[in-house]
Amino acid sequence: MxxxxxxxxxxxxxxxxxxxxxxxxxxxxxxxxxxxxxxxxxxxxxxxxxxxxxxxxxxxxxxxxxxxxxxxxxxxxxxxxxxxxxxxxxxxxxxxxxxxxxxxxxxxxxxxxVKYPDGSVYGADSMKNAAASTVLGGNLYGPVYIENGKYGEVLEMPEEMIxxxxxxxxxxxxxxxxxxxxxxxxxxxxxxxxxxxxxxxxxxxxxxxxxxxxxxxxxxxxxxxxxxxxxxxxxxxxxxxxxxxxxxxxxxxxxxxxxxxxxxxxxxxxxxxxxxxxxxxxxxxxxxxxxxxxxxxxxxxxxxxxxxxxxxxxxxxxxxxxxxxxxxxxxxxxxxxxxxxxxxxxxxxxxxxxxxxxxxxxxxxxxxxxxxxxxxxxxxxxxxxxxxxxxDAKIPRPITERKRVLVAGGGIGGMQAAITAAERGHEVILCEKSDKLGGVLRCEQDVPFKKRLHEYLDRQARRIAKAPIDLRLNTEVTPELARSLNADVIFAALGAVPSIPPIAGINGANVTEATALYAAPETAGANVAVIGGGLVGIELAIYLRTLGKTVTIIEQLPTLVSDDAGMHLLAHDELLRQPDITIHRGTSVTEITPSGVTCRNDGGEFKIPADTVVIAAGQSPRRTEAIALHNCAPEFYQIGDCVTPHRIITATSQAWTIARDV
Ligand SMILES: Cc1cc2nc3c(=O)[nH]c(=O)nc-3n(C[C@H](O)[C@H](O)[C@H](O)COP(=O)(O)O)c2cc1C
Structure with a gap:
């Protein structure tokens, strides 16, 4: 034991x-x-x-x-x-x-x-309208009276209520x-x-x-x-x-x-x-x-x-x-x-x-x-x-006909689709254009707080290695290849590529892109400007700070993704409130120069000095390449980021669900 x-x-x-x-x-x-x-x-x-x-x-x-x-x-x-x-x-x-x-x-x-018209008392419909609901409903009670409690006035709980x-x-x-x-x-x-x-x-x-x-x-x-x-x-x-x-x-x-x-x-x-x-x-x-x-x-x-x-x-x-x-x-x-x-x-x-x-x-x-x-x-x-x-998961899905399933793309969705289809007994060919499984998120493999993500990708890769899946690395699925493989089913799980905004100076030698910098953080200078305050930009800034860099995040919208707090985003908030991270919200970058970026917001134009400028402006789905495969097999499914770049859960959920149905 x-x-x-x-x-x-x-x-x-x-x-x-x-x-x-x-x-x-x-x-x-x-x-x-x-x-x-x-x-x-x-x-x-x-x-x-x-x-x-x-x-x-x-x-x-x-x-x-x-x-x-x-x-x-x-x-x-x-x-x-x-x-x-x-x-x-x-x-x-x-x-x-x-x-x-x-x-x-x-x-x-x-x-x-809230109190419904029939007199029944029930929970507020959303956390956000909680204060309003206390107006609709009864009183809040706590140990002591609080005039302005988080959700309205709190009355001291009387002894009989206790x-x-x-x-x-x-x-x-x-x-x-x-x-x-x-x-x-x-x-x-x-x-x-x-x-x-x-x-x-x-x-x-x-x-x-x-x-x-x-x-x-x-x-x-x-x-x-x-x-x-x-x-x-x-x-x-x-x-x-x-x-x-x-x-x-x-x-x-x-x-x-x-x-x-x-x-x-x-x-x-x-x-x-x-x-x-x-x-x-x-x-x-x-x-x-x-x-x-x-x-x-x-x-x-x-x-x-x-x-x-x-x-x-x-x-x-x-x-x-x-x-x-x-x-x-x-x-x-x-x-x-x-x-x-x-x-x-x-x-x-x-x-x-x-x-x-x-x-x-x-x-x-x-x-x-x-x-x-x-x-x-x-x-x-x-x-x-x-x-x-x-x-649903408990119900076995035996296959009535063994199909030849081609999965194009070995990222999160592709790996899950291949595993699920193979577990059900289909013949699966999984093609990945790079030399390893895991997709774009592999670039974060050395980031300490992404350790578990990396382990998850490794586990999926191990499941694939153990399954009867014909894995073909360094293989890009073109329509010609797809047709030649005579598949009954194609999963297009081609992922996305970084979006590069049309900013003057974007091709400068000091400009890189988030996934590239994650993979080679040693190339960053001491002062880094991150263009984009989405999840990728924020987490990159947190990572760069742990490497001793001073980081400025520039976000066009008035809020960062973390301003709309969820639990994960609350964790960011704390880490972003550090002296060596500066954030400019509601700010556009108008030009990138060898010495940094020129920005504009309501206060006018200003410059931020930076040795390295990183683009973290989102992902563009590889839709054209995915759609090009649509008539290469009788059944065709697009999953994950090549439809719309989204979270891990979207890719795993689509892949598992559809692969249980084919
Ligand atoms: C989805 C979810 C629902 C939870 N609901 C409750 C709950 O109803 N009551 C409670 O005492 N804790 C609740 N918790 C807190 C957990 O019991 C646990 O204390 C917390 O998640 C930390 O443990 P972990 O790191 O293993 O997730 C919930 C946690 C999660 C993730």
Missing amino acids: KYPHLFEPLAIGSAVFRNRIFSSPQGYYNVAKDNLPSLDEVAYYERKARGGFASVTVGDCIVEDETGTHYPFLLRLEDRSTLPGLAAIASGVTRHGAVASAELNHAGMYARF LRIIDKFGKAAAWAKSAGFGMVTVHGGHGWLLSQFMSPTVNTRKDRWGGSFENCMRLPLAVIESIRKNVGKNFPIEYRFSGSEASATGYDIDYGVKFAQAIDGKVDIIHVSAGDHEDDHSIVITHPSMFMEDGINVKYAAEIKKHVKTPVATVGALTDPEMMEDIIASGRADIVELGRQSLADPDLPTKARTGREDDINKCLRCNTCLEHTGSIRSLRCATNPEIGFER
């Missing part, structure tokens, strides 16, 4: 955890208005249990609708009609040998809701237990109600529910007691909280230790997360960004573990089974919990246990998953196209 500590079962009360790898709480954000979870939701959680996780937690089950919900379409445990749906999730997880847990939450002053909510936590736990859940997870972290009350800076109430440490502890302890009364002695209670809020205004690890000591022995697992989701700096710590090291938050669990007897769980940026084994073997935690990694590869536990670590699809920490919970309220993963489509 390569990971003896990681796979040592753990018995707690009535539950037996088959190993130490838990799927951390993840909410499902499209529960229908009738409060019934969809079959997709059941399949999502069940998939993790099937992959070998010891416990799977359904995130964000709200204990009181009227005051506690922060998002539309969350599971509301007060509603007794949830039973069939909850039971379906619980049994979906349990029948695969995992423990199902329900995370109990109340949003407190960050609740957002007592009612304590009771609701208990009842919700009993409800989850009766639906077949084997554990409950109390959400006491990340800024929600219980952490608002435990926080010494937020909870300055003058009555017995706030002020002193003892008073700040009163609500969390009362909630634990209420749950215990409702679920009995042997039913495991996991308590999740932030070991440190890791922000200028939040509490630190010393306070986290004190809190853990106060709940020690009263709960069965102390689950140590970090950060506060209402703080832009700190939310990036709750969900560590790709710019942070693996296991960055383990230190908080490790410190707490020194001071308590209750088993401790750690979470955050865990991907590598060896690191997980080491965390447990070294006594820094008893359990590891995986969030985003459980989407990237729900089979991680089984793969680690059976010596297939090489085949683990490691999370890029690109936050595509979180972004989709906000935009389409469904979970997706950039590199695992099955997420969101677990029910």
